[in-house]
Amino acid sequence: MDIILTGDRPTGKLHLGHYVGSLKRRVEMQNSGKYKDIYIMIADAQALTDNADDINKVRSNIAEVALDYLACGLNPQKSTIYIQSQIPELCELSFYYMNLVTVSRLQRNPTVKTEIQMRNFHQSIPVGFFTYPISQAADITAFKANLVPVGEDQLPMIEQTREIVRSFNTLYQEVLVEPKAVLPENSTCSRLPGLDGAAKMSKSLGNCIYLSDSADEIKKKIQSMFTDPTHLRVQDPGHTENNPVFIYLDAFCRDEHFAAFLPAYQNLDELKAHYQRGGLGDMVVKRFLNEILQNELRPIRERREELAQDLGEIFQMLKIGSEKAQKVAAQTLDEVKTAMGINYFRHGFGD
Numbered sequence: 388m389d390i391i392l393t394g395d396r397p398t399g400k401l402h403l404g405h406y407v408g409s410l411k412r413r414v415e416m417q418n419s420g421k422y423k424d425i426y427i428m429i430a431d432a433q434a435l436t437d438n439a440d441d442i443n444k445v446r447s448n449i450a451e452v453a454l455d456y457l458a459c460g461l462n463p464q465k466s467t468i469y470i471q472s473q474i475p476e477l478c479e480l481s482f483y484y485m486n487l488v489t490v491s492r493l494q495r496n497p498t499v500k501t502e503i504q505m506r507n508f509h510q511s512i513p514v515g516f517f518t519y520p521i522s523q524a525a526d527i528t529a530f531k532a533n534l535v536p537v538g539e540d541q542l543p544m545i546e547q548t549r550e551i552v553r554s555f556n557t558l559y560q561e562v563l564v565e566p567k568a569v570l571p572e573n574s575t576c577s578r579l580p581g582l583d584g585a586a587k588m589s590k591s592l593g594n595c596i597y598l599s600d601s602a603d604e605i606k607k608k609i610q611s612m613f614t615d616p617t618h619l620r621v622q623d624p625g626h627t628e629n630n631p632v633f634i635y636l637d638a639f640c641r642d643e644h645f646a647a648f649l650p651a652y653q654n655l656d657e658l659k660a661h662y663q664r665g666g667l668g669d670m671v672v673k674r675f676l677n678e679i680l681q682n683e684l685r686p687i688r689e690r691r692e693e694l695a696q697d698l699g700e701i702f703q704m705l706k707i708g709s710e711k712a713q714k715v716a717a718q719t720l721d722e723v724k725t726a727m728g729i730n731y732f733r734h735g736f737g738d
């Protein structure tokens with residue numbers, strides 16, 4: 388049976404991009420009951436690889452991310468939710484995996500390359516940041532996860548993990564499991580654009596709708612969304628492709644939303660056709676999108692507010708999850724050391 392593992396860096400609250408790109412899917416997988424184990428990791432140690440000077444940001448966002456998880460429907464009875472830094476075995480695994488990866492291979496990792504550019508590290512790349520693909524391989528293999536639900540930007544990370552697993556299993560013994568990435572089914576959901584039309588919804592670009600946003604904030608953000616810059620007057624023909632309002636509709640709108648909020652149309656194709664012909668104003672489309680998103684996010688926000696009343700309980704849940712995860716990682720580490728022949732005091736120096 389399959390074992391799932393995934394995680395998020397606690398550098399901010401989670402937003403709509405995380406929600407359609409991965410949270411929704413995780414909850415469905417969790418509730419399907421089809422998986423042996425599900426591990427959801429708050430990757431605080433990975434977040435520190437480029438935030439060493441801002442521990443407080445990472446610390447404070449651990450609870451925010453945990454609240455976002457539970458509000459979306461992740462359930463600690465069914466999924467193990469834990470904090471990466473509380474599993475020291477991950478460091479030990481990384482230390483041995485480091486010997487299986489070359490500097491040039493890390494330099495060629497496309498995710499690392501883009502992230503280095505985004506952060507303007509130039510020649511001052513922290514070693515911990517540069518090597519985080521190796522620690523991510525430890526995150527995944529410590530739990531023998533074979534399925535890793537992630538956004539497409541993480542594909543090079545999974546590939547790097549697979550290479551480490553193959554090297555380890557060939558050099559020593561078949562202990563580790565090669566994972567596969569699980570991408571969102573709908574390509575629109577893989578990478579939700581920002582409110583401003585930028586390729587990605589991202590905290591650093593300030594173009595996000597957060598799961599914790601109030602109804603009013605959501606409405607204002609939608610009203611000021613970027614649309615089709617050539618659609619100046621209502622009667623002008625408009626473009627629906629590369630238009631974030633329509634991309635969000637692709638991700639969220641279902642036929643029943645028309646009956647409920649915009650009965651003049653049957654489905655999204657009809658609405659798009661009208662917009663393309665001309666005669667349909669942005670405000671109508673934005674109002675419709677607002678209804679849909681309010682409807683989707685209201686229960687999440689309300690649940691989140693309720694859970695935030697008792698942070699003690701959230702930390703207790705994380706503590707229990709971390710203890711459970713630590714035991715599993717310790718077991719794998721033990722197998723790894725045995726496979727490498729370095730469990731000296733257990734097996735003796737002779738063999």
Ligand code: TRP
Nearest residue numbers: 392393394395396430433523526
């Ligand atoms: N790198 C992931 C991100 O930035 C977070 C992460 C850390 C992760 N370890 C992981 C994801 C292991 C999947 C599996 O979103």
